Amino acid sequence: MLKSLYIENYALIDSLNIKFETGLNVITGETGAGKSIILGALSLILGQRADSRHIKHNEKRSVIEGVFHISDYNLKPFFDDHDLLFDEKECILRREIWTSGKSRAFVNDSPVLLNDLKELADKLIDIHSQHQNLALSDNLFQLKIVDVLANTATELEEYKVAYTNYIVSKKALKDLFSESQKSREEEDFLRFQYDTLKEANLKVGEQEELEIELEALTHSEEIKSALFYTTNLLSEGENSIESQLRAVGDKLQVIERVFPKVSEITERVKSAYIDMKDVREEASRLFETVEFDQDRQDFIENRLSTIYGLLKKHNVNTVDELINLEIEIGLQLANIESFDEQLSALEKETSVNKEMMIEKGKVLRDKRKSSSLKIEKQLIEKLSYLKMANTRFVCDYKEKKTPDITGIDDLQFLFSANKKSSLQPVSDIASGGEISRLMLCLKAMIAGAVALPAIIFDEIDTGTSGDVADRVGAIMKEMSSGMQVIVITHLPQIASKGNVHFKVYKEETDLEMTTNIKMLTSSEKIEEIAGMLSGAEITKEALQNAKVMLGV
Numbered sequence: 001m002l003k004s005l006y007i008e009n010y011a012l013i014d015s016l017n018i019k020f021e022t023g024l025n026v027i028t029g030e031t032g033a034g035k036s037i038i039l040g041a042l043s044l045i046l047g048q049r050a051d052s053r054h055i056k057h058n059e060k061r062s063v064i065e066g067v068f069h070i071s072d073y074n075l076k077p078f079f080d081d082h083d084l085l086f087d088e089k090e091c092i093l094r095r096e097i098w099t100s101g102k103s104r105a106f107v108n109d110s111p112v113l114l115n116d117l118k119e120l121a122d123k124l125i126d127i128h129s130q131h132q133n134l135a136l137s138d139n140l141f142q143l144k145i146v147d148v149l150a151n152t153a154t155e156l157e158e159y160k161v162a163y164t165n166y167i168v169s170k171k172a173l174k175d176l177f178s179e180s181q182k183s184r185e186e187e188d189f190l191r192f193q194y195d196t197l198k199e200a201n202l203k204v205g206e207q208e209e210l211e212i213e214l215e216a217l218t219h220s221e222e223i224k225s226a227l228f229y230t231t232n233l234l235s236e237g238e239n240s241i242e243s244q245l246r247a248v249g250d251k252l253q254v255i256e257r258v259f260p261k262v263s264e265i266t267e268r269v270k271s272a273y274i275d276m277k278d279v280r281e282e283a284s285r286l287f288e289t290v291e292f293d294q295d296r297q298d299f300i301e302n303r304l305s306t307i308y309g310l311l312k313k314h315n316v317n318t319v320d321e322l323i324n325l326e327i328e329i330g331l332q333l334a335n336i337e338s339f340d341e342q343l344s345a346l347e348k349e350t351s352v353n354k355e356m357m358i359e360k361g362k363v364l365r366d367k368r369k370s371s372s373l374k375i376e377k378q379l380i381e382k383l384s385y386l387k388m389a390n391t392r393f394v395c396d397y398k399e400k401k402t403p404d405i406t407g408i409d410d411l412q413f414l415f416s417a418n419k420k421s422s423l424q425p426v427s428d429i430a431s432g433g434e435i436s437r438l439m440l441c442l443k444a445m446i447a448g449a450v451a452l453p454a455i456i457f458d459e460i461d462t463g464t465s466g467d468v469a470d471r472v473g474a475i476m477k478e479m480s481s482g483m484q485v486i487v488i489t490h491l492p493q494i495a496s497k498g499n500v501h502f503k504v505y506k507e508e509t510d511l512e513m514t515t516n517i518k519m520l521t522s523s524e525k526i527e528e529i530a531g532m533l534s535g536a537e538i539t540k541e542a543l544q545n546a547k548v549m550l551g552v
Helices: 034-043 076-081 114-121 130-137 140-150 153-200 207-219 220-235 241-256 262-291 294-313 319-337 339-385 432-449 466-479 522-534 540-550
Strands: 004-012 014-021 026-028 060-067 090-098 103-109 111-112 123-129 390-402 408-417 454-458 485-488 500-508 515-520
Touching: 004 034, 004 140, 004 500, 014 034, 014 515, 034 060, 034 090, 034 207, 034 454, 034 515, 076 500, 090 114, 103 114, 111 466, 123 140, 123 432, 140 339, 140 408, 140 432, 153 319, 153 339, 207 220, 207 294, 241 262, 294 319, 339 390, 339 408, 339 432, 390 515, 408 485, 432 454, 432 466, 466 485, 500 522, 522 540
Parallel strands: 026 485, 026 500, 123 454, 454 485
Antiparallel strands: 004 014, 004 060, 060 090, 090 103, 103 111, 390 408, 500 515
């Protein structure tokens, strides 16, 4: 239940701290006194969008805070899921609005997203206004009412899971089919690319090796000449490098016996002689291997031409990339070849999911329909109590052409206020007063089915008066025995049923006009009810009638 509501710098309100009670809380006041302002402030902590224009003139910030008693409503899972501090007794919702347009929301002093605030608020309080009466003509709203009264939460969740699975597999099937059609259109081109790359029989590192070999073939005469010159210079004649190194070594070895310090030089000369001999032998061997081969050069040039052409065609830089591309195209072709198998499997999966969705939808439909008979009977009884004795009401189900997330059937409330008129959709024939009474009865039934901590009725008594108004008040009083009910009303018959009575009024000073609220004492209740009965001038008769209505 809502224990208290604190409002600061909102519209015409300086500062209000309203402490509500259990049972039926009545709020009255003249038109324009500010009842809607209080309700507007309350709606902000219930997750409604903020508007900085509502901040009191010349103030920078507005604060609205509501304290709720929650010990009986098993809300700990919500707090755990959203990582919020949980107090098993109280919950504090707060909203701060700044003239800059910034808005912040808090739950137990922890900042939260607006959607999370709204989700929690929906578990704490329901605001029913004349505007919500219009929702009764919405088939989706009607379906939600039946689901609440029929307690279809389990069946609806199972259906939603099955529906989602069907939609997901149906979309996957559509996407796969589109992909297969597109791929099949490209198959010939992919096959040509793959065959060309396959036929090229590319090898890793091949391009670099061929380019080196081609360079050697192109300069073969120059290479042989250099090698021949090197071999001759090192070995031919007495003045060759090898002969001279050998002679130097011999001379040094002779003096080494008498001049040991030359031994290191001797060894270095011997080593140089051996190295030069090896160089000459290697150059001679290479000379024998180098031979100009026109056929080989033609082959390499053709091979490199093929490779360069493929690189340019596929816009890549290396043979490795071409090889990877060949593998990738091969996989694409293999995937195309398996499309029929994939489509067949997905078609089967989609068909199974559709059957499951229909099955779960029928279970949901059956529970809705079986509960609808009880709902129709109970609603007609309540409407009869509200002086609509000839009312007929039916929950009319029709199978949807295309199932959606709500089920496989459409629901429409059919209504007639008298026996002779045919049943028609509620929105087509019900008057404002009839709609108000119909919604009140539905809310009363919902209150009996759902453990909602509190409900607010905002002047839903439109079109009612006299005995009907008295009975409307009686229904609200009955509802308040199991939950907190807050009602904003202009009717004394309803106001007289309250456990506590608040009056909203305006005060004017030299500087400004402000909205205030106060809880009425017993004597003030009598005067307020009498004023509602007789108008501006309270008569003795009105005072007496007020006492009778209040039972004092």
